[in-house]
Structures are given as C-alpha cells and as structure tokens.
Amino acid sequence: MKSKLIWSLLLVLCFGVIQAQELDEIISKHIEARGGAENWAKVNNMKITGRFTAFSVEEDWMAIKTNKGQYYSELHLGKHAVIEAFDGEHGWTIDPWHEISFPRILSKDEDNVFQQKSSLMTPFLDYKEKGLVAKLIGKQDLEGVEVYTIKLTRPSGKYETWYIDANTYLEYRRDSYWVDFTYPTPAESYFEDFREINGLVIPYYEEKMFSQRNRVLLIEDILFNIELDEELFEMAKSSEMEALSFMKGSWDVEVQGWSGRANKWYPMDATTSTIKYAANNMLEEKIRYKTDFVMPIVSQYSYHAGSGKYRVCVYNDFSGETEMFIGQISDSTFTADNTKMIYGGMQDPQAFGKVTITPEDSDHFNVLIENSFDKGENWNPGNKLIYTRKSN
C-alpha cells in the first residue's frame, strides 16, 4: 500500500516535471518564432500606426508601447475620438462614450486590459521575471488548428488563456477578460498576418470579439525606438484646467494695496508663492502675505464639468474661514466671485469678493482682488498681486 502511494507520488511529480519542461520548450519556441529574445531586447519602444475598426467603421489608429509596459493610443471609436494611456501599472482615458469629456482613471478591470494591450511581444517574454505564472493545459484542435493551450495568470490574479499554434508556435487566439463600458466581459482575440520586421515577427491583424463588440486592428507601419516624452503617459488634465496651467510654478509676488484716498496702488509686501497640481485636476496655491496682518492663504482651483464653471476654494488661515468662488475664463482672463454662493440655504452675510487673474506672458500674471458690499453691483479694489516666475 505504502509503495503504491510512493509510486503514485513519483508519477505525479514526474508528470509535473515533464509538463514544466514541455511548457518551457513551447514558450521558448514561441519566443523564437516571434523573433527571439535577443531581438526583442533591442526594442525600447514601438510606434504603431494603422487602421482600427469599431462598429463596422475603419479609422486611423496609433499606439505607442514601451519595454516598461507603458502604452499610449489615439483611436476613433465610432463617432468619438478616444485617448488611452497606461504607465505600466495604472492608466487613464478620455472616452466620450462615457459621457465624460475629461480624463478619468482606469479601474482595475480596465488596467487588466491595458496590461494585455501594452505587451511589446506577448506576455511570455520574460514572464517569470514579471511575476506571471504559466501552466500548460494541453494540446487540442481549436477551430481546425492544432494548438497548445496555456493558462497565464498575472500577479493581479487575472488570468488569460493562450492558444499557441503547435506548428508555427505563433499565438493563434487569446481568451481573456476585456471591458465593455467598464464592466469586465469575456473576450476572444485572434492574431493573424504575421510579418517579419527588423528580425521580429509581429501579427499585423488582430480581431477581437467581446460582448456584442467586434474590433479589428490592422497595422500599417511600425517605428522602433522613437524619442519619447515620458509625460505622454501621465494623466492628462482636463482642457479647462489646462487653461489655468500658466499659474503652475514658483513665483515672486509683489503685493499691492489700493489707496482710495490717493486713488492708486501702493506696495504692501513682497513674498513668494508655489502653485502646483495637488490632484490631477486641482491647482493649489500656498501663499502668505501681509496686509494689516499676515494672511496665510491656501487657494484651490478646480473645474465643475456639470455646471461648466470653475470653483475656487480659498482658506484663510488667519481667520480660519473658507470661501467658495465660482468663475469662468473669458478672453484669457479668469474671474471668480462668491455672489452666487449659498451656504446652508443662506447667503453668507459677509462682504462679497472677486478675484481676476490675467496672464501677461509665460513668466508673469496678475491677480486682482476686489470686494463688494452690494452683492456685486459695484466692485471696489482691494489688493493686487503681481506674479513673476522665479528664475530658477
């Protein structure tokens, strides 16, 4: 009985070893069929251009992939232009199909899609080093093609099934999870029209079906190792916040006060300010300057797409008060005031304020602060802040 058990264990162990050897051999032949690891090691990035079909309409398409797993693509999905990017771990997209015009962060299910999209070759290149686990399921006839079936599990736990042509060792099909309107859905991807370029073998045709969707990628041209700006993969700002990006940086600030008696501006203080994106679509300024007292101010600028208005949240650490302003850009000038703000069903009884920001050039802009005691009928000058970009 005991010897039977030992023999059984040995058999299972041997089978496992044989299967692992067979898997290594298949993957090795697959990499070789795709041009070999040495050739792929020379590829830092690829810029692919071609045609993309969605909803039965073919349009131009471009994608950039890097050996760091980064991905950037511009495509047309039916009537909408879509941008998608992935930094190797996380991604973002501008996809008007979601009725959102601004960039949004991808979900984990979407990140899984971009893990698949971003592979330079297939994920089998250096898969062990990248923490992926492959398991040979067996050999089968799939739609008339003899294939090796390999289950590939990513570090995230998401898995996909690859069908490698047993004769050519090129990928024939991949079953994985894709997303349809952010929801995960099973997908079948087919790879065809393998062509050799720079010693690499690449499928120039990829067709995918998921849910009721059908997508076809046709490669027309590939450029290797192009010069790349890493900012390409960083999440884009909304176009509205991009319009305020001139404020980003470190500044010397001259603070002026208004003399009603003399009817002119006079210098009050000289200080510094730092303005940076505290979140993807929120600019934050920290500044302290002296009027009568020292005013430490934190201002946050954001855009509310629903109302089509900017919002400025100003915290005064001298008084401990927060004020909200609503604004817009007109003729390059940003204005915001708090005359429309209602707090707890009531309008704040304090005096109203208005801020006007006027860019002069890339190194200068001015901020005018005014106040009103008649709900914005008349505005009185308060302070003027003149920003000059720090030279370093």
Add this chain to the structure above:
Amino acid sequence: MNKYFTRLSILWLLMIGLVSLGIAQEESANKWTQFRGEDRSGKSMESLDGVDWSTSKPELVWKHELGSGFAELTMMGNRMYTMTSQTIDSTTGSEFLAAYEVETGKELWRQKVDSIYFDPDGWGDGSRTTPSIDDEHIYCLSGHGKLSAHHLKDGAIIWQIDLKAKYGSAEPRWGFSTSPIILEGLLIMEVGGAENKAFVAFDKENGEIVWNYGKGNASFNSPLLTTIDEQLQIIFANGKTLYSFNPKGDTLWTYAMPFGGITAMPLLIKNNKIFLSGIRNPGFVIVEINDHKATEFIRGTSMKTDFNTAVYHDGYIYGFHVASLRCISAETGEAKWTKRGFGKGSLMIVDDQLLVLSDKGKLIIVEAKPDAYVEKTSVQALEGKSWTAPSFVNGKVYVRNLTHMACYKIK
C-alpha cells in the same frame, strides 16, 4: 373514347399544373416584397444551377448613390422600392420612400414620409425598417414612427399614422425598427403603444385598428408570419416573451424566452421549430411548437446573433455569431464551421449558396453546407459600413448601405 378523354384530361391537368408552377416560380422569382423576402426566411427559391463558380464572379449591373437608411431593397416586377433619406444639415433632413427601375437603378419617384431619424450613437441615420408591398400599395415605417400607405405607381400617400402621437408609442433607443407584415387585408406590426397596443393589426386600406394586444415598448426585431400545425401564425419576440397570434388576434401560445431584447427576428426551422438568438447568454434557443404549445428543444452558446438574422437550410443554421460567420446544427447546436473576417455582416440564401455581405461591403458566395467553409467567389460590392442584408431577384443580388446601392448579376 373514355380512355382518350381520360388521357387528354390528365395531360390537360398536367399542362395546367406545369404552367401554374411556372407562373408561381416566375412570380416568386420576380419578387422580394418584404423584409427578408417572400416568407421572411432570407431565402430565395431561385436556382443557381449552371453557374460555373470557377469562372464567374458577380458582375456589376449598376451602382448608384443612395441616402442613409437600413431598409432592404424590395422588388416587384420591374420596380424596386426602399427607404432613403436626405440631410439638410446636422439637425434636419427628411426620410423618403422611393421607387427605382430594377434594370437600371434609375429613380422613378420619391415621397417624403417623415423628418429624418438621426441616430444618437452615429450608427447610421434614416429609416431602419423595410417596406412591405402588395399588388397596389406599399407600406413603410419611418425611424420616428410614422406608418404610411402609398400607391405603388407614384408613392402618393393614402394614409399616415404617427405612432407616437396617436398611440403613445415610446420611440425606441435607436428608432422604430420593426418591418410590417401584410396578411390579406391587414398590416401587422409592433407598435409599442399605450393601452394594450404593443401589437397591432391595422386595416391596410385605411389604417384603422382591427385588433390590438399587449403591453410593452416596440422591440428592434420584426415579426414572423408562418404556418405551424396548419395554423397561420404571427409570431412576435418582445421583451422576454415570444407571442403567437392567429390572424384574428387570438393568442395561440406564449413562451418565456431565456433572454430579452433580441434584435434578430424569429427564424422558422423544420416546420414547427423557431430559432431565437441574441447576443446575451445563452445565445440561442430553439423552441418546438406542438398543439399550440411551445417547449424548449435545445439552447446553446454557439450562435449569438446581433442585429442580422440567420438563415436555415437542410438541418443547419447559418448566421453571424457575434462577428463570425458560423454554421451550427439545428439538432444539437454544435458549431460545424466558423469563418471570421466579415465583421457583423448579413446573409441570405439562394439555392444552396449563402450570399454574405460583410459589414464593409464585400459580397461573398459560400456553400451552404456543414462540412466546411467553402468560398465560391467574392466581390467588393460596396464601400463602407454595410449592415443591410442583400435581396435576390431574377438571378441578381441587390445590396445597399448608408451611401450606395448596387445590383450584381450572379446568374
């Protein structure tokens, strides 16, 4: 003498029979009078015997520009009818019913039926339904839900009903898409109206309601008219229910489908079975009708059709499984072969040949046989998105898309 007269009578009867058969074939061959042909099966009864596929390719007869729309090209005699549209700007335009010469594709008349339906997602503007023709009249439905009857000779409107205004029909997400059935004096269709007017039979002479039944919005598919158990039945797939009515509007049977919202229409297979397929799981179900009872025969995942209906031939179903042309067994659901590369195309069958139109306008002729995918010939018939199934009359195939229509000679 008696023997002589008996023989003469038999000969006479045979001759009448042959002539009648000839007339019937001629009539059938000259017509494509409604959505998916004479019995809504997507099948032409013409023969393609004698075509040498090794040497012959579909030969272009004519090609013309055509306004946007998804209506099939319907034909009777020497005239062809369809729905077209014309945009004025991005928010205005018109939908038309139009007639053309079959031989040349030359326009004979056009009649405005409604303002144009603009697709909210950009799939394609204009009417989504195919007109139905009887001996003197033609009936059509606009994308916004105006149902109208017209004279065949000049398109003059006999009557018109605004389904939304008159019956409270909700406009479906992608427009009214059901193609009406003509049955004797009736025009039968989904209306999706309030007050029990989901399904309505109109008096085709005046547009008055003859019978109505059911609640629910209009679906995107079209009803089937067929005979099962020697009973003429009108079969609707609406929501998650399959309904059967006799021509008087009595409910014969209903069946709870395992999925809802299918876009492809019910397909009759093997005299008393109905194939229903949609994109959601399980994908398809075949229902068997016996003694006015519907029971599930089989279900499976091997065929998930989206908006274009499959065809049935000799025990097998041919259709688009998502975006793959596929043949499955009507007995077991087993996939016999699959061919990708045609996108979300459409198809019809003539003799034992499938006429497949890819979603980018390539016309491919494929053997309707389960053994293997065998392509006979192909031609790039149209350019651009092509979602409307071909029609076939007198050895010629008629195709259209959102910008053009064309006629190709097959035999």
